[in-house]
Amino acid sequence: MGWFADWHSNFTVSNINWSGYNTMTYFTAQPDANLNVEILEGTSTLSQFVSAAHTNNVKALLTIGGWDGSMYWSSSVATAQNRSTFATNVAQFAYANNLDGIDFDWEYPGKQGAGCNIVSSNDTANFLEFITELRQQAPNLTLSAAVSILPFVDSTGSPTTNASGFAQQLDWIEIMNYDVFGSFSSVTGPNAPLDDSCSPNPSGSAKSAVAAWTAAGFPADQIVLGVPAYSHSFSVPSSTAAPNGQIQLYTSFSAANEPQGDAWDYIPPGSTDICGNPQSANGVFNFWALVGYGYLNSDGSVASGMLSTFDNCSQTPFLYDSNSQILFSYDDPQSFTAKGQYISQAGLRGFAMYEVGGDYNNLLISAINTAMSS
Known part of the structure; x- marks a missing residue:
């Protein structure tokens, strides 16, 4: 899977290497203040994206949320009425645009992300209720979610010990195993570590994230590893x-x-x-x-x-x-090979690359696909 970001003038739908993927998600839309789905970044090429995906036998999804698009996630699912209305609007938007599914990227339920998001201690429970409602309204849509390296927090603010309800309603989750270290950190370190159990400064990794999510009841074969095409x-x-x-x-x-x-x-x-x-x-x-x-x-x-x-x-x-x-x-073909081998060995569902335009001459996508199939 890959995320296609629709705001680069020199990387458009026509530049996508569809052959490396079986699922692609358009990044991004957001819930607005009135429970509607709103495409971000101005002019939308969503219809062109969906058409090209289907021409290449690739599933076309739409991501709702992201760092800049999660302000109204909490309020959109805060009440039974809001959940029902928003689920209806999401389903109608998906069908009207010939989408195969929806990818949720709420950053983050029960926790602050960008700094001005609406947040509630009931976010995770409400999120599950919303997904359940949408699943009932649109049973044929693929539903996935981009998640952090720790499970969603419960009403106490701690990572939930039981994410099995989400596993029942979602087709898969994408663990965003990147931005572990960056300009926001106290020291330098790896952007997307595969392992940190041997690190002098453990801060999370693909292996620790998979361990945390599976311990919370999310099956490994419904976990997709998020991998970065950036440094x-x-x-x-x-x-x-x-x-x-x-x-x-x-x-x-x-x-x-x-x-x-x-x-x-x-x-x-x-x-x-x-x-x-x-x-x-x-x-x-x-x-x-x-x-x-x-x-x-x-x-x-x-x-x-x-x-x-x-x-x-x-x-x-x-x-x-x-x-x-x-x-x-950064990541390179060698590190993507290691991640692909881990995906295969751990029995994960696959990978999701953010973002597809970040690759060079298909070096990264080829490396991880080859490693998973070898």
């Missing part, structure tokens, strides 16, 4: 990043000097987020940019002049450019 970067002086020429994985960085990411990370001066807070660069470099900007070669290997290491614990690579003094935590 996080950190501004770190050479003396800190690579003393004696060896990259330090967990080290301090200059949060005030966040690197400007690739062209997709451009923030117009004076822009604000959905909560009205000033926005700034977040240091995200997609995989294509690591190649295009000369950090990696066209086959995904490290370019000459760069320091690099592959962390055997997280099973992810790190790269350091001493000229710009930027440290990158």
